[in-house]
Amino acid sequence: MSLRSALLALLRVGPMSGYELQKQFSVSVGHVWHAPGSQIYPELRRMEEEGLVVGEDQTRGERGARRLYHVTPAGDAAFLDWMRSPLGYLRVRDPAHLRAAYLESVEPAEARAFLRAHEEQWRAELAQWESEIRRIDAGESPMLQRRLAVTADEERAATTAYKRFTYEGLVERARTEIAWAQRGLALVDRLER
Amino acid sequence: MSLRSALLALLRVGPMSGYELQKQFSVSVGHVWHAPGSQIYPELRRMEEEGLVVGEDQTRGERGARRLYHVTPAGDAAFLDWMRSPLGYLRVRDPAHLRAAYLESVEPAEARAFLRAHEEQWRAELAQWESEIRRIDAGESPMLQRRLAVTADEERAATTAYKRFTYEGLVERARTEIAWAQRGLALVDRLER
DNA sequence: ACTGTCATGTAAGACGTTACATGATTAC
DNA sequence: GTAATCATGTAACGTCTTACATGACAGT
Numbered sequence: 001m002s003l004r005s006a007l008l009a010l011l012r013v014g015p016m017s018g019y020e021l022q023k024q025f026s027v028s029v030g031h032v033w034h035a036p037g038s039q040i041y042p043e044l045r046r047m048e049e050e051g052l053v054v055g056e057d058q059t060r061g062e063r064g065a066r067r068l069y070h071v072t073p074a075g076d077a078a079f080l081d082w083m084r085s086p087l088g089y090l091r092v093r094d095p096a097h098l099r100a101a102y103l104e105s106v107e108p109a110e111a112r113a114f115l116r117a118h119e120e121q122w123r124a125e126l127a128q129w130e131s132e133i134r135r136i137d138a139g140e141s142p143m144l145q146r147r148l149a150v151t152a153d154e155e156r157a158a159t160t161a162y163k164r165f166t167y168e169g170l171v172e173r174a175r176t177e178i179a180w181a182q183r184g185l186a187l188v189d190r191l192e193r
Numbered sequence: 194m195s196l197r198s199a200l201l202a203l204l205r206v207g208p209m210s211g212y213e214l215q216k217q218f219s220v221s222v223g224h225v226w227h228a229p230g231s232q233i234y235p236e237l238r239r240m241e242e243e244g245l246v247v248g249e250d251q252t253r254g255e256r257g258a259r260r261l262y263h264v265t266p267a268g269d270a271a272f273l274d275w276m277r278s279p280l281g282y283l284r285v286r287d288p289a290h291l292r293a294a295y296l297e298s299v300e301p302a303e304a305r306a307f308l309r310a311h312e313e314q315w316r317a318e319l320a321q322w323e324s325e326i327r328r329i330d331a332g333e334s335p336m337l338q339r340r341l342a343v344t345a346d347e348e349r350a351a352t353t354a355y356k357r358f359t360y361e362g363l364v365e366r367a368r369t370e371i372a373w374a375q376r377g378l379a380l381v382d383r384l385e386r
Numbered sequence: 387a388c389t390g391t392c393a394t395g396t397a398a399g400a401c402g403t404t405a406c407a408t409g410a411t412t413a414c
Numbered sequence: 415g416t417a418a419t420c421a422t423g424t425a426a427c428g429t430c431t432t433a434c435a436t437g438a439c440a441g442t
Contacts, residue, residue: 002288003429003430005288006291009291009294009295017392017393017394018394019392019393019394020392022393029291029294030284030285031285032285032286032287032291032294033286033291034284035430036430037393038395038396038397038430038431039430039431041394042395060392060393060439061438061439062438062439063437063438063439064392064437064438066392066393066394067393079298083296083298083299083303084303087288087289087307087310087311088288089314090402091402092224092225092318093225093227095195095198095280095281097225097359097363098195098199098225099198099280100355100362101202101222101225101359103276103358104344104354104355105273105276106277110277114280117280121282155297158297158384161297161380162294162295162296162297162380163294165296165376165377165380166290166293166294168373168376169290169370169373170290173370176365176366177362183358183361187354187355187358191351196401196402210420210421211421212419212420212421229402230421230422230423231402231404231405231423231424231425232401232402234421234422234423235424253410253411253420253421254410254411254412255410255411256411257409257420258410258422259420259422260421286430
C-alpha cells in the first residue's frame, strides 16, 4: 500500500497526471520511493475505481490528451489512515550484507572491488541527499515550494522541518554505509598481511 | 538471484534439507536474508533441474522421508560467480522515510507513536545482532562453528572476521535508525511549543 | 524531416507473502 | 493419546521489473 500512499501524498498537494507523477518518482519523492510508469498508470485506475482519486481529461493541441488526477475526500482520508497505521516492517533482505558474510571465499582484490562499489553507491546517494538538504535550506526545493503554497502559515515550519528531518536520516544512513565499507577495506588489508 | 545465493552459501557448508534451510532463515542467515518454505522448496527443485544442487533421499523411521541437498561443482561456481558479480542495488523504497516526510499532516501524538515504533523496531533488531556478535566472540555461534569445521586453518581468521564485520554493519545501521527516531521525537516536542 | 519530450499504456515474468493442506515422527 | 516438531508442499494473490508498443506535440 506504500505506492498508493506515495501517490496520494503527491496528489494531495495538487492534481497531476500519471506522467508527472512518474517524473516526481525520479526526483524529490524518488529519494524515498520509486515506481515506473507501468506500475503507476494501472494503480491510478484502481484508485479511481475505489473512489480515492478522480481523473479529469484535458486536451493538448489538436488530438493530444492527458488525464489529471485529483484526490477525493475519501483519498485524503485513506492517506491519513495510512499515516496513522502501524508500518509493516519487512523481513530483512540485504544482498550487500549477505555477501559481506562470505567475503573470505573470494580473492582480496574481489572483496575490495565489492566494498569500493558499495562505498561508491552510497556516496552517490549521499551527494543527492545532501544537495537536496541544501535546496531545502535555500528555499529552492520545487516540491517543497509547491507544498508550502498550499499549507497554512502555522504548519509551514513543521512541513519544512519534517522534510529536512527525512533527508537527514537518509544522509546519516549513507554515512553509516560508507564508514562500514571503509572499515571493510581496512579489514581486507589487515587479513592479507 | 539472492535467494539462490543465500541457499548455496548455506549448502556449501554442508548438505541440508529444505526444512533445515528454512530454519536457518529464521536464525543466523535470517539476519541478512529471509525466505519462507513456500519459496525455498520450489527454488531447490529449480536449482536441481539446473544442476546446481543434487537431492539425496533419506528415510526417517518407517515411512518418513526427507531430501538432503548437496551443492554440485556447478553450484559452487554459481555462488562464486555471484560473489564476484556487481550487486544490483535496488531503487529506494522506504516506507518509514516516506512517512516521515509527511508527519506534519498528523497530530503530534501520532507522529510520536510512529517514531517510537520505529525506534522499538530497530532496538529489537539491534539486540539480536549484538547478541550474535557476542556469540561470535565467544565461539558459540552454531553456524560459524559449522563453517569453521570445513574451513582450512589459514582461512579461519578471515571467516570469523568477515562474519563479525557483517554484524557490525547491521548494528551500526540499527544505531543510526534509533538516533534518527530520537531526533525526530525531539523535533516533535520542539514544534509543539 | 527529425529529435526530444509528453503521454499512456500492455505483457511476461520474477519475486514475495499469507494462508492452507497433509502426513510422519518424537517426546511426554 | 496428544502435542510439538519434522517434513514438503500448493494456491492465490500482490508487488515490482524489464521490455516493448503507440502516438502526439514542440522546437530545430
